[in-house]
Amino acid sequence: MPGKPRMYLPGVPSHVVQRGHNRVVCFYCDDDCLFYLECQKQAARKYGVSIHVYVLMTNHVHLLLTPVKADSISRAIQSVGRRYAQYINFTYRRSGTLWEGRHKASLVDVESYLLGCYRYIELNPVRAGMVDHPGDYHWSSYRHHAYDEKNALISDHELFRRLGLNDEERRHHYRMLFNVGLGKDLLHTIRTAANFSMPLGNDRFKAQIEQALGGGAS
Numbered sequence: 001m002p003g004k005p006r007m008y009l010p011g012v013p014s015h016v017v018q019r020g021h022n023r024v025v026c027f028y029c030d031d032d033c034l035f036y037l038e039c040q041k042q043a044a045r046k047y048g049v050s051i052h053v054y055v056l057m058t059n060h061v062h063l064l065l066t067p068v069k070a071d072s073i074s075r076a077i078q079s080v081g082r083r084y085a086q087y088i089n090f091t092y093r094r095s096g097t098l099w100e101g102r103h104k105a106s107l108v109d110v111e112s113y114l115l116g117c118y119r120y121i122e123l124n125p126v127r128a129g130m131v132d133h134p135g136d137y138h139w140s141s142y143r144h145h146a147y148d149e150k151n152a153l154i155s156d157h158e159l160f161r162r163l164g165l166n167d168e169e170r171r172h173h174y175r176m177l178f179n180v181g182l183g184k185d186l187l188h189t190i191r192t193a194a195n196f197s198m199p200l201g202n203d204r205f206k207a208q209i210e211q212a213l214g215g216g217a218s
Contacts, residue, residue: 007107007199008070009212013052013157015117017194018077018103019060026059026098032088033139036061039083041153043076050155053121055140057128062121064108066157077103106193107209109201113190114159117200118145119182120190134178146175 008014020026027033033056040063044051048068055062067073085098108117122145125137134142144151145160148171164170182190193200199209 007197007209007213008067008073008105009107009209010067010069010072012209013064013066013108013110013114013117014073014105015108015121015190015194015200016063016065016073016077016103016105017060018063018081019100021097021100023059024098026061026084026088027056027139028092030138032091035087036080036084037153039080040076043079044153047076047079048072049076050157051153052155052157052160053118053141053145054153055121055124055137057124062124064114064117064121066155073105104194104197106197107199107201109199109205110157110159112202112205113200114157115177116182116186117190118160119177120187123178123182146171146178 036056040051049072050066051063052066053064065073081099088098089095108114122134122140122142125131126134131137134140135146141151141154143149144154161170163173190200199206
């Protein structure tokens with residue numbers, strides 16, 4: 001089943017996945033992760049992208065992003081990918097392609113799936129057996145959302161802010177979300193939407209997206 005074209009709409013969050021070419025390692029040490037995040041921060045500011053959630057895995061990256069313009073995410077991902085690949089090739093004296101040719105992306109229905117995507121992304125290190133709890137993994141946005149550890153890279157989504165009347169209450173309710181597993185159905189739905197660049201939402205959301213895109217992709 002071929003992947004569908006990537007679709008973006010201003011103001012609509014997207015779950016973005018970028019993988020290393022042939023599952024090649026993308027992050028060798030903490031300095032690599034720090035440089036990648038700095039690249040993301042600069043690209044987000046330049047091209048108009050809000051970063052809500054992220055996790056850096058050994059050979060791939062998950063991001064939850066909201067663009068200001070239809071081409072904001074594509075331009076930001078291309079900029080970061082190119083800059084980071086140059087850094088890796090220079091630092092480790094390697095050559096060739098670092099990333100897969102195309103990143104994956106799925107538009108996310110805020111009310112139905114946004115917080116599910118938060119959990120899906122930040123639980124990646126747990127599912128991979130790297131840590132027992134998402135708070136034990138340094139290279140994700142979980143500590144920003146669940147603990148008092150501010151992260152300048154993150155722009156809190158309005159739905160996340162609705163979890164509580166203040167930071168302490170929001171963090172408490174957010175931690176409570178992780179007391180319940182994602183469930184096989186939700187895990188499969190999010191993963192399938194991302195892998196095939198399909199909208200993640202109910203039929204009404206999908207119809208709205210199709211109408212907004214004029215039956216095609218941008």
